[in-house]
Amino acid sequence: MTKVKKFILSEKEIPSQWYNVVADMKSKPMPILNPGTKEALKPEDLYPLFTEELARQELNQTDRWIDIPEEIIEKYKIYRSTPLVRAYGLEKALDTPAHIYFKNESVSPVGSHKLNSALAQAYYCKQQGVTNITTETGAGQWGTALSFAAKMFGLDLAVYMVKISYEQKPYRRSLMQTWGAQVIASPSMSTKAGRKILTDNPTYQGSLGTAISEAIELAMQTPNCKYTLGSVLNHVSLHQTIIGLEAEKQMAMAGEYPDIIIGCFGGGSNFSGISYPFLRYNLTEGKKTRFIAAEPESCPKLTRGVFQYDFGDEAGYTPLLPMYTLGHTFAPAHIHAGGLRYHGAGTIVSQLLKDNLIEAIDIKQLESFEAGVLFARTEGIIPAPESAHAIAATIREAIQAKEEGTPKTILFNLSGHGLVDMSAYDQYFAGDLVNYSLSNEDLAKNIKVLEKII
Ligand SMILES: *Cc1c(COP(=O)(O)O)cnc(C)c1O
Numbered sequence: 001m002t003k004v005k006k007f008i009l010s011e012k013e014i015p016s017q018w019y020n021v022v023a024d025m026k027s028k029p030m031p032i033l034n035p036g037t038k039e040a041l042k043p044e045d046l047y048p049l050f051t052e053e054l055a056r057q058e059l060n061q062t063d064r065w066i067d068i069p070e071e072i073i074e075k076y077k078i079y080r081s082t083p084l085v086r087a088y089g090l091e092k093a094l095d096t097p098a099h100i101y102f103k104n105e106s107v108s109p110v111g112s113h114k115l116n117s118a119l120a121q122a123y124y125c126k127q128q129g130v131t132n133i134t135t136e137t138g139a140g141q142w143g144t145a146l147s148f149a150a151k152m153f154g155l156d157l158a159v160y161m162v163k164i165s166y167e168q169k170p171y172r173r174s175l176m177q178t179w180g181a182q183v184i185a186s187p188s189m190s191t192k193a194g195r196k197i198l199t200d201n202p203t204y205q206g207s208l209g210t211a212i213s214e215a216i217e218l219a220m221q222t223p224n225c226k227y228t229l230g231s232v233l234n235h236v237s238l239h240q241t242i243i244g245l246e247a248e249k250q251m252a253m254a255g256e257y258p259d260i261i262i263g264c265f266g267g268g269s270n271f272s273g274i275s276y277p278f279l280r281y282n283l284t285e286g287k288k289t290r291f292i293a294a295e296p297e298s299c300p301k302l303t304r305g306v307f308q309y310d311f312g313d314e315a316g317y318t319p320l321l322p323m324y325t326l327g328h329t330f331a332p333a334h335i336h337a338g339g340l341r342y343h344g345a346g347t348i349v350s351q352l353l354k355d356n357l358i359e360a361i362d363i364k365q366l367e368s369f370e371a372g373v374l375f376a377r378t379e380g381i382i383p384a385p386e387s388a389h390a391i392a393a394t395i396r397e398a399i400q401a402k403e404e405g406t407p408k409t410i411l412f413n414l415s416g417h418g419l420v421d422m423s424a425y426d427q428y429f430a431g432d433l434v435n436y437s438l439s440n441e442d443l444a445k446n447i448k449v450l451e452k453i454i
Pocket of ligand 1: 270
């Protein structure tokens with residue numbers, strides 16, 4: 001029998017609804033709070049920042065299925081379905097009885113899964129008559145995805161890019177400019193928040209917290225303008241469920257069902273996207289699939305953080321989110337998986353972890369690059385440093401399966417490729433990368449700050 005390598009859906013098999021896992025959760029996430037009044041947020045409270053439909057999606061706990069508008073599906077067809085691939089090469093190198101599959105989100109035009117939500121957010125802005133949008137970007141993946149999405153729906157986009165990345169990652173900046181976005185190094189003189197920081201400290205290299213403040217400020221001051229975010233929030237995870245819903249159909253084509261599902265973890269959007277559609281069978285039919293979120297050792301909010309109300313940003317501008325967190329003042333080490341350097345986690349994923357419905361592990365930086373290189377040499381695709389954390393976790397499980405002699409079926413999400421991250425690989429090959437472990441004292445410092453919040 002010839003072995004099938006990859007499974008692809010026809011255009012009409014692309015799912016037409018996203019899956020809202022909250023509807024099936026017995027213990028719902030705790031409410032998001034207004035930081036001033038400490039009252040539960042209502043959709044209207046979010047209207048100044050987000051479009052009405054996205055605000056409703058954010059707080060929707062009852063509708064299991066949300067229709068994907070036809071205009072978004074038309075854009076999804078540019079790159080969806082993404083292939084589900086059997087990693088025969090990796091299996092052979094590991095000499096494992098496990099069957100390893102990966103969902104290849106790196107084939108999107110921007111090279112990562114982030115486009116799944118960028119297209120949806122841009123569409124709802126357009127539909128509500130919004131003309132301008134703003135955002136921030138750290139490593140540049142989200143800004144890149146949103147640039148393409150804004151162009152698709154005819155919106156003007158301003159991206160505040162953390163200054164150090166703006167200088168060190170010139171190609172992500174070029175991608176954004178090619179798709180027509182205005183990219184501003186943050187801190188900048190274009191906002192009050194930026195001007196204040198630059199006046200106090202003219203050589204400041206920027207942070208995500210500052211970039212968020214600038215993007216929010218510009219959105220509030222520009223007529224017909226909204227702010228957008230690429231991870232953490234519930235509506236972002238909702239849009240990403242297209243990944244798992246496709247994978248469900250594709251695993252059926254392969255005649256298998258996953259025992260273990262793995263995603264790397266920054267704020268939770270790609271992990272949620274691959275996991276929630278399968279998790280619904282654990283929640284509603286008693287299936288026992290394991291879900292593993294793989295986070296970096298240097299930013300261990302799921303494995304070593306606390307479950308607490310905290311701000312989503314460094315500056316403390318966002319509503320209060322009940323989540324696993326290292327504290328919004330936590331400054332993660334400069335690992336190369338820039339997309340995983342976030343102090344908190346989405347509220348849904350946090351509740352699921354608290355209820356032991358999913359698991360989390362941490363991966364050292366060097367283990368992630370070793371895994372990424374093995375994957376490149378066996379499957380051909382050079383993974384994003386973020387995605388390499390999911391590959392490392394997969395390798396651990398495949399080796400475990402070999403030791404136990406059990407033919408487990410493992411599915412992981414390849415969230416993006418690493419072709420714009422080759423300087424990180426260069427440093428790995430030069431022996432210049434190190435692991436960053438955190439002492440309990442270092443962790444306790446930033447968590448202590450949270451006691452004052454609630
Ligand atoms: C942004 C990013 C991540 C991390 O974000 P999540 O919201 O946790 O998915 C992971 N992989 C890639 C390629 C990214 O761009």
